[in-house]
Amino acid sequence: MTAGAARRFEVEHRTVYYYGASMTDGYTVACLVPRPTERQQVVESVVQVEPQPSEHDSYLDAFGNLVHEFGVHELHSALTITARSVVDVALPTPPSDDTAWDDVVAMLDEARGDVALSTGFFRSASTFVDLADLGVALRSIAARSFTPGRSIVEATRALCLDINESFRFDAGFSDVSTPLRRVLAARRGVCQDFAHLAVGCLRSIGLPARYISGYIETVPQPGEARLVGADASHAWCSVWTPMAGWIDFDPTNGLMPVDWHITVAWGRDYADVTPVRGVMIGPATTQHLFVSVDVRRV
16 A cells, blocks of 8 residues: 555553452553554554563564563552554555456465465454354345455445444444354444454455554544544454555444554454453452553644
8 A cells, every 4th residue: 555644643552450359460461562564653662561560571473463461470459551652654545456356356266375375364264253153144244345346445445334334333332252243233333343344244255354453543633533433442454455455444434545543453353463461360359441542643
């Protein structure tokens, strides 16, 4: 994707766990820092943990995402993880690829080498995208946009708008464990649900689709619309095309290409790019979670 002039953003993602009793140990994995891409440069980033962890390491996962892992081995009744980054993001230009989507599927069925390796992970079922049980329903939705011979870009844009118009954003409807089946039945959900839905539709007809986790601007500039999903980590998708490569789209906001989006990580679905996950060791007690995201244009 060719990019235009860049914007600079300051990003802060804070996660706080409050426990009803003191924990003796904790092990946590966090995927919170933006990754460099063709249109995104990470100027600086830091991840801070309170209390100070006894162990702290970082690595790139199988998809190239930066992951931090740490262990806290002392009594603590709260855990705070704060990731701060400065990111330059170039404005995207509309993607262009006139290849018919069904030709892309046929091409990938015969693909070998780098193309097969880079797309194969993203054509099959995954933890949150059940193609065996929901394949018929997902193909039915996809068929409204992916008519025979239609270009992959135009068909994907139509799918993006279809999901945006046919499903209602409902912040209180679902959580990370809500199955896609329930989202389809209720025709509502949140950004991760709509990303899983779009990914499922694309994979159900043989196309490769990635789930993307990231951030969008919290308070836009005067005269610009505020996007849905700005108060927490956001989620959108990308589809592979032979001429334009991976192109992003946001079904929650009906946008293609995405605009004020900062990419943190991509994978097969939410399970691959969960912002924070881990285990605490201590007495059985209550746990309260607080998450805040602030994205400010500099």
